[in-house]
Amino acid sequence: MSTKTVPFLVGLIVLAAACSDQDASGPRTIRAERTWTPVGKFAPPGLSTAERFGYTRNLPQATEEDAGGLTWNLPDGWTELPTSSMRQANFLVLGDERAECYLTVLSGEGGGLLANVNRWRKQMGLEPTDEQTLASAPRATLLGEPALLVDLEGTWSGMSGDAASDGYRLVGLLAVGGGQARFLKMIGPAERIADQKLAFLALAASFREGAAAHDHGTGEADPHAGVDMSGAGISGFGAPSGSAEGLSWTTPAGWHETDPRPMRAVTFEIGADPKAECYVVQLGGTAGGAFANINRWRGQMGQSALSDAEFQSLERISMLGTQAVVVEVLGTYTGMGDDLVEQASLLGAVCQLPQAAIFVKLIGPRELVDSSRQDFITFCQSLGQGG
Amino acid sequence: MRSIVKGIGQVLSSFGLSCVLLILLALLTWLGTLEQVHSGLFEVQKKYFESFFLVHHIGSVSIPLPGANLVMCVLGVNLLLGGIIRLRRSWDTAGVLVVHLGIVLLLVASFIKAYHSQEGHLTLYEGQRANVYESYYRWEVAVGHTLPGGRVQEFLVPQEDFAQARGPAPAVLESESLPFHLELSHFMPNCRPLPKGPMFDVAVPVIDGFFLQTQALQKEAEQNVAGAYAAVVGPGGTRTEGVLWGLESGPWTVDVAGESWTVDLRHERYPMPFTVALDVFTKEEHPRTNMPSKFSSDVTVTEDDVARPVKIEMNQPLRDEGLVLYQASWGPSNAAPGDPLFSTLSVVRNPADQLPLYACIVIAVGLLLHFSRKVLGYMQSEARR
Numbered sequence: 018m019s020t021k022t023v024p025f026l027v028g029l030i031v032l033a034a035a036c037s038d039q040d041a042s043g044p045r046t047i048r049a050e051r052t053w054t055p056v057g058k059f060a061p062p063g064l065s066t067a068e069r070f071g072y073t074r075n076l077p078q079a080t081e082e083d084a085g086g087l088t089w090n091l092p093d094g095w096t097e098l099p100t101s102s103m104r105q106a107n108f109l110v111l112g113d114e115r116a117e118c119y120l121t122v123l124s125g126e127g128g129g130l131l132a133n134v135n136r137w138r139k140q141m142g143l144e145p146t147d148e149q150t151l152a153s154a155p156r157a158t159l160l161g162e163p164a165l166l167v168d169l170e171g172t173w174s175g176m177s178g179d180a181a182s183d184g185y186r187l188v189g190l191l192a193v194g195g196g197q198a199r200f201l202k203m204i205g206p207a208e209r210i211a212d213q214k215l216a217f218l219a220l221a222a223s224f225r226e227g228a229a230a231h232d233h234g235t236g237e238a239d240p241h242a243g244v245d246m247s248g249a250g251i252s253g254f255g256a257p258s259g260s261a262e263g264l265s266w267t268t269p270a271g272w273h274e275t276d277p278r279p280m281r282a283v284t285f286e287i288g289a290d291p292k293a294e295c296y297v298v299q300l301g302g303t304a305g306g307a308f309a310n311i312n313r314w315r316g317q318m319g320q321s322a323l324s325d326a327e328f329q330s331l332e333r334i335s336m337l338g339t340q341a342v343v344v345e346v347l348g349t350y351t352g353m354g355d356d357l358v359e360q361a362s363l364l365g366a367v368c369q370l371p372q373a374a375i376f377v378k379l380i381g382p383r384e385l386v387d388s389s390r391q392d393f394i395t396f397c398q399s400l401g402q403g404g
Numbered sequence: 405m406r407s408i409v410k411g412i413g414q415v416l417s418s419f420g421l422s423c424v425l426l427i428l429l430a431l432l433t434w435l436g437t438l439e440q441v442h443s444g445l446f447e448v449q450k451k452y453f454e455s456f457f458l459v460h461h462i463g464s465v466s467i468p469l470p471g472a473n474l475v476m477c478v479l480g481v482n483l484l485l486g487g488i489i490r491l492r493r494s495w496d497t498a499g500v501l502v503v504h505l506g507i508v509l510l511l512v513a514s515f516i517k518a519y520h521s522q523e524g525h526l527t528l529y530e531g532q533r534a535n536v537y538e539s540y541y542r543w544e545v546a547v548g549h550t551l552p553g554g555r556v557q558e559f560l561v562p563q564e565d566f567a568q569a570r571g572p573a574p575a576v577l578e579s580e581s582l583p584f585h586l587e588l589s590h591f592m593p594n595c596r597p598l599p600k601g602p603m604f605d606v607a608v609p610v611i612d613g614f615f616l617q618t619q620a621l622q623k624e625a626e627q628n629v630a631g632a633y634a635a636v637v638g639p640g641g642t643r644t645e646g647v648l649w650g651l652e653s654g655p656w657t658v659d660v661a662g663e664s665w666t667v668d669l670r671h672e673r674y675p676m677p678f679t680v681a682l683d684v685f686t687k688e689e690h691p692r693t694n695m696p697s698k699f700s701s702d703v704t705v706t707e708d709d710v711a712r713p714v715k716i717e718m719n720q721p722l723r724d725e726g727l728v729l730y731q732a733s734w735g736p737s738n739a740a741p742g743d744p745l746f747s748t749l750s751v752v753r754n755p756a757d758q759l760p761l762y763a764c765i766v767i768a769v770g771l772l773l774h775f776s777r778k779v780l781g782y783m784q785s786e787a788r789r
Binding site: 044047052057062071096098 | 532536551565585586600652679
């Protein structure tokens with residue numbers, strides 16, 4: 018190649034670069050523009066973020082009668098978030114993603130006042146309290162009834178106990194009576210919660226039953242339309258044996274239904290071993306998905322997370338008209354309450370329905386779980402909807 | 405310099421190069437087929453057949469290879485130089501010359517298909533109609549607003565203009581016709597929106613209580629659902645932020661200067677010059693099985709207020725206005741007996757749609773010419789004996 022050729026080629030390259038129509042880092046011009054008349058059905062504009070992402074109807078809809086038709090006055094600057102099976106009302110506090118507030122209504126006593134206060138205290142890294150202290154604690158109005166007011170400051174460890182956020186504050190109201198347990202909880206950075214405590218109390222006092230829309234003070238027409246108020250944890254506890262939360266099942270021989278437990282559609286004791294139990298949880302949406310939840314279960318058993326390929330190879334069974342992923346994990350079980358079961362086995366099934374995820378979990382000593390495996394599969398396959 | 409050009413010309417026109425290129429094409433086809441065990445069709449097509457260079461991995465060994473795109477370009481040059489320019493032009497070689505022309509035509513057809521075609525699908529339930537079809541893979545952001553008479557004005561941002569904005573640094577998009585500019589950031593090829601609680605932190609913005617969580621890319625590219633964060637910056641710097649997701653139920657709506665605008669992340673949409681309405685979808689099954697033996701769509705095609713019925717079935721596509729609509733699939737696959745079914749028509753706009761057919765005819769004529777002449781020559785030589 019001659020000495021003249023090289024500059025010629027370099028010049029060509031520089032010219033080509035100079036002719037490049039767009040600066041890679043600067044603003045780009047939108048060139049394509051068209052005006053046309055769409056034919057057919059297209060998604061409507063004007064939906065909220067939650068509606069656009071399909072979070073406004075997490076569970077099968079209940080009528081207003083079923084739900085009790087709760088309404089409330091939304092504090093200024095707060096945002097309504099999608100509801101879930103355990104959150105009949107759900108809010109983002111003053112746009113601060115670290116601060117949230119939600120209402121949970123359960124049938125029965127929901128474990129009682131003391132147990133729930135101590136659960137909250139544990140979440141905040143505080144020692145348990147006693148009945149005597151509770152008796153002298155202040156009260157405020159929640160759903161038209163007096164409720165126990167707690168105000169805790171500490172290190173927030175999260176629902177699962179695996180987070181640690183210093184300088185957090187929890188303000189909550191608890192009321193048990195009339196066949197229901199009602200909890201309103203606000204959690205977030207201490208300064209934000211202090212700032213919003215009065216708004217929280219005003220919100221608590223504003224909850225009422227019967228009206229069709231909430232007062233946002235914005236003049237919007239029924240902005241809460243479509244928000245699920247079924248409180249799916251409620252109706253199931255009063256239902257006949259064999260059905261709850263819109264689910265029905267056939268109970269295997271030797272399994273005994275226990276008293277209702279929070280978050281669970283049903284819990285069974287298996288045999289006489291108190292460390293063995295099987296329960297069903299129904300959550301709105303994907304609840305994190307099968308992959309994440311199965312790996313969470315593996316973590317509870319002291320096992321490492323599965324890879325994608327390992328997850329794909331897990332057993333599938335028919336359940337609720339679709340396929341459920343079944344996992345079996347051996348190890349030492351560490352439950353939500355730090356309870357340990359050595360030589361344990363966990364059998365789990367996760368099933369994704371269009372609007373909700375169903376989790377069935379059998380946990381207990383290895384021998385007992387092994388002998389109950391077929392019962393577990395049969396139970397999962399017996400689950401039906403509309404019970 | 406002249407000797408270099410001559411040397412390059414000789415190499416490019418050589419028969420040996422033809423053999424190497426054809427072997428490379430066969431090798432790429434074989435490797436690409438094997439690769440589909442691990443990657444989806446779309447990824448394999450991009451890596452092996454639409455690329456100029458690629459690296460194939462066998463265990464820990466990396467093998468650099470030319471992509472099929474490069475090989476076919478060189479093959480085209482090789483055929484032109486070797487088969488047409490260098491070939492001795494006489495009646496003896498006329499057939500071979502025609503065959504070379506036919507192969508060049510095939511390559512031209514593949515070039516046009518690769519760079520100037522649009523491919524997508526039209527999915528309809530019975531009773532539904534549409535005048536656009538959607539890409540399987542490519543995403544676009546459409547900024548639009550409604551005009552009187554039900555018309556829509558849209559400003560379209562192709563995927564290339566925002567797909568690089570994977571982090572907080574936004575791709576800034578503007579138009580003289582828009583009263584604002586659009587910023588797109590945190591583009592994720594596969595993700596899902598989740599509500600944010602206080603129990604965990606996320607590294608991306610949280611808007612209206614939601615954030616986008618990135619997901620592993622799916623093997624089949626059409627299963628990925630893209631997402632991005634958007635900001636509309638209006639007059640005076642007023643800024644409104646939103647989250648876009650490919651499977652959202654409706655576009656993000658934002659008011660700017662008293663006018664309502666929609667911003668939608670979606671698969672690229674291509675307008676059709678006619679409207680297709682699905683009247684009846686028919687699925688026949690093999691006896692005593694759920695295996696479909698035949699499925700077809702009875703559609704009504706309406707253009708300029710003139711409607712005509714058309715039956716689209718396997719190997720009987722609808723060809724109209726440069727578009728070809730094939731019966732591709734149906735669903736939902738888990739539908740119970742009696743459930744409504746949808747029909748998916750694969751839609752292709754390919755200016756070179758018929759070119760491969762013409763190329764094959766040219767090649768057949770060339771071969772006929774060549775072998776006829778050979779047979780005649782043989783018969784004449786036999787007769788002379």
